[in-house]
Amino acid sequence: MPSNEPELVRFIQGNEACVEGALYAGLEFFAGYPITPSSEIMEHLARRLPRRGGKFIQMEDEIASMCAIIGASLTGRKVLTATSGPGFSLMQEALGYAVMAEIPCVIVNVQRGGPSTGLPTQISQGDVNQARWGTHGDHAIIALTASNHQDVFAMTVEAFNMAESYRTPVVLLFDEVVGHMRERMVLPQPGRIALVERLRTSVPEGVDYHPYLPREDGRLPMSDFGGVHRYNVTGLYHDMWGFPSDNPKVVHGLIRHLVDKIENNVDAIARYKSYYLDDARTVLVSYGATARSALHVVESQRRKGQKFGLLELQTLWPFPYDIVGEACGRAKQVLVVEMNLGHICAEVKKALNNPRNVFLINRIDGVFISPTDIRQALRLIDGRGV
Amino acid sequence: MAIDKYLRERFFPHMWCAGCGHGTVLNALVRAIETMGMSRNEIVMVSGIGCSSRITGYVDVHTLHTLHGRALAFATGVKLSKPELNVIVPMGDGDALAIGGNHFIHAARRNIAITALVMNNRIYGMTGGQYSPLSGCEVLAATAPYTTIDPSFDVVALSVAAGATFVARCTTYHVKEMIDILRQAILHEGFSVVEILSPCPTYFGRSNKLGDAAEMLRGFKEDTVPVGSAAKQKNPELIERGIFVQKEKPEYCAAYEKIMQKARSAAGETI
Incomplete structure (x- = not known):
């Protein structure tokens, strides 16, 4: 409570x-x-x-x-x-x-x-x-x-x-x-944010426990080292008991499980914030500290009546392609603001039907990207000169 | 046999080559555990990568088969998190002292109550017979076709210098001695190192013309003497076996308990 x-x-x-x-x-x-x-x-x-x-x-x-x-x-x-x-x-x-x-x-x-x-x-x-x-x-x-x-x-x-x-x-x-x-x-006070605790197996002592056999909901109940279930943990491909296996069926099943448990839950894992996206014609996509400068620009453009919006990503991986597609799909242009050579920009392009409308606005010199930097880049993209 | 219950018999016969000493180590290890009557649930065995590291698969305790060289780092996490567990870390010579050398000396320095076994066959067996930091000079190996020029570590001297509080050496010829030493190492309240000379007739023996497994074992009998023996003084080439160091020093997890008490009594001075 x-x-x-x-x-x-x-x-x-x-x-x-x-x-x-x-x-x-x-x-x-x-x-x-x-x-x-x-x-x-x-x-x-x-x-x-x-x-x-x-x-x-x-x-x-x-x-x-x-x-x-x-x-x-x-x-x-x-x-x-x-x-x-x-x-x-x-x-x-x-x-x-x-x-x-x-x-x-x-x-x-x-x-x-x-x-x-x-x-x-x-x-x-x-x-x-x-x-x-x-x-x-x-x-x-x-x-x-x-x-x-x-x-x-x-x-x-x-x-x-x-x-x-x-x-x-x-x-x-x-x-x-x-x-x-x-x-x-x-x-926040304790209890205000829900916590997920370790899911432990209910399999009693003496009954065969499978540490790597997912339940129907995909989760795998664990048993602590020191507990009543003794099993093997390895970095090799392994069976449902945790013992090494190079059986192609086991190998295929495990790699699919490892990827699918994340990739099939992209929507559940996606965290993001939307600012003024409903009617935005220019959408900025940013994350981390750079999203602060991006938001500053979006709010100042809005005050001038320009239809700018910001999609701030909080989940970077698995990349939420559908959410980015939905947020940016109707925009005239999409500007990805980040401090690298375009890691997320490349993903945003993959998410959109028209990747030519996606531009990278970045700094790679250790100096924090400022709203002025973003505005200057905007002028260049619009062909308005420096 | 009472030791059967410590084994995962469905994985036998084991994967080691004929004449390999690692099966003997497994045998001695479970016998040492059996003499103490330890519950399987309170033992965690952590290994790295290599022939030696496959030992964890055969023992019916909590087993953690990790990355090459990193077993002691994983084991440190297990032990500090739950000090009531008995943590045993079987490693190979390359695993423990080449890629894992840094973790080895730091685990020894902390004197954390982990039992580290160095199953020393002087070679990388799993990858096909390359030389290790315990091969020593003038031996032949897959990566030393003209003989090695790399001197070897002295595991005992290194462990003592790094701070281990129990340091011993034994061989797979002297099995009863090994069982006793392993038992004392596991019971020791601090970081214990047991170097076990274990023959690799497939690679080290064959490339250096040391004969078959029986001849290599005979070599362990003839080339080693009990620690402090007069024979060693006459012939410095002999390798000493037995317990070299067995002393008390504050154990890491016990010391951390005191830190928690100190932290609790200091709590309240700041948020």
């Missing part, structure tokens, strides 16, 4: 909003390795987690961090790690393991400029495709993002909920500006 007590207002960094969301969702175990611009997440959790009986460990690198949270998740805990681009690269193999072995976990990537060491203290959104395809092999993934601290909080809670619902790793793809900026956030 939601409490009637007043909600707590905080003035905090985006990274702290993520910490609040994770604790609200029931985080019990964090493993990580320091890296700019995400370190505040682990610093705050180092203080907060032990107070509530949670476990915190600083590992020897990001590979170990990712592995440790998978191990902890198998004992029944809600788990998190946080990093930035270079660390996210190191985590990819184990992230694929979590996909394959269907281990719920949440990975935060507070994006900075890349490739390589890149621009450690400056913004980029260059890891969108790495979140999608960073680990090897066919797979599906869930990646969420947010443009303000209230949404960072909400999306972090959503990430934990989706990780449990779909037994999958979920990537939170924030960026340096949202991570480090300070703004107001209202901390």
Whole structure:
């Protein structure tokens, strides 16, 4: 039951909003390795987690961090790690393991400029495709993002909920500006946002338990390590008991299951915000910190009577093609505002019948894209000169 | 036999080559567990990738077959999350000390109560006989057709230096000794390392003309001596086996319990 007590207002960094969301969702175990611009997440959790009986460990690198949270998740805990681009690269193999072995976990990537060491203290959104395809092999993934601290909080809670619902790793793809900026956030009372808890098997001791046999609704009830069911977990293709198999039927069935459980639920996983889209002739599509500048432009154009609208994506993967198609299909032009060389722009083009009307407005120099930048790009696209 | 209940017999015969020592390790390991009467539900076995790592498939406990070199990192998550579980990590020499070397020294440094087995056959068997960081100099391998120039780690010295509080070595020839050492390692309250010399007649033996499995085992008998033996002083080439270090130091999960108490008593000073 939601409490009637007043909600707590905080003035905090985006990274702290993520910490609040994770604790609200029931985080019990964090493993990580320091890296700019995400370190505040682990610093705050180092203080907060032990107070509530949670476990915190600083590992020897990001590979170990990712592995440790998978191990902890198998004992029944809600788990998190946080990093930035270079660390996210190191985590990819184990992230694929979590996909394959269907281990719920949440990975935060507070994006900075890349490739390589890149621009450690400056913004980029260059890891969108790495979140999608960073680990090897066919797979599906869930990646969420947010443009303000209230949404960072909400999306972090959503990430934990989706990780449990779909037994999958979920990537939170924030960026340096949202991570480090300070703004107001209202901390919801416990119970106000519904939480998804670990679905545990009801199969009693002594009865054959199948950790990898989906129920009719597609969910796979788990059994904690240390419990009465002893089974195998592996990164190899495996049967319903978790034992390795290279039987083509088993292999086909598993890869279809891993992909379908996400791709068949695109609508349920899609989170987005619509601003003035009903009659918009020019639609901006953006996400993360850049959506703030995009919204500023849309609102100022509206005040001038121009029919601008904004689709702010919060679920980046699985990409909500139908929702983007619906939101942008009637627009004269679609402008994708992002801080990379067009990761989401390419997906928006795939979603639309007329991809020639889709333009990329970007900055790739570590400087946050401003409303002025967007307006200048608009003038060029309209052929009005600089 | 009472040890049968610790085995997943439906997967036998096992996949290891004839003469491989890893089956002997499996045998000794379940016998060590059996002597302690541990519940299968309180044991988690975590392995990486390689011939050695397939051992987890045959044991009826909670088993986690992970990534190459990363078993100790996964195991650290399991153990810290639920310290009441007994966590055993069988690894190969390449798995533990090449790709997994960093995790190995850091797990030892933390003194987290995990039992790490290094099943040392001085070769990468699963991938076809390439040399490992424990092959040593002047041996032949698939990737050393003109012999190796890479010196090997001394697992015992490395483990001690890194902070492990129980360090032992044994061989698949000395099975009763191995059972006893494994039992003590599992009971030890801290990070324990047991290096087990295990023959690979298929690759290491064949490429280095060491004879068949029986001859390689005879080699373990002739080339090793109990730790502290006078024979070692006369012949430094001999390899010592037995328990090298067994000491008490604060264990990581127990130390973390104290941190939680400290954090709770400090709570309230800030939000």
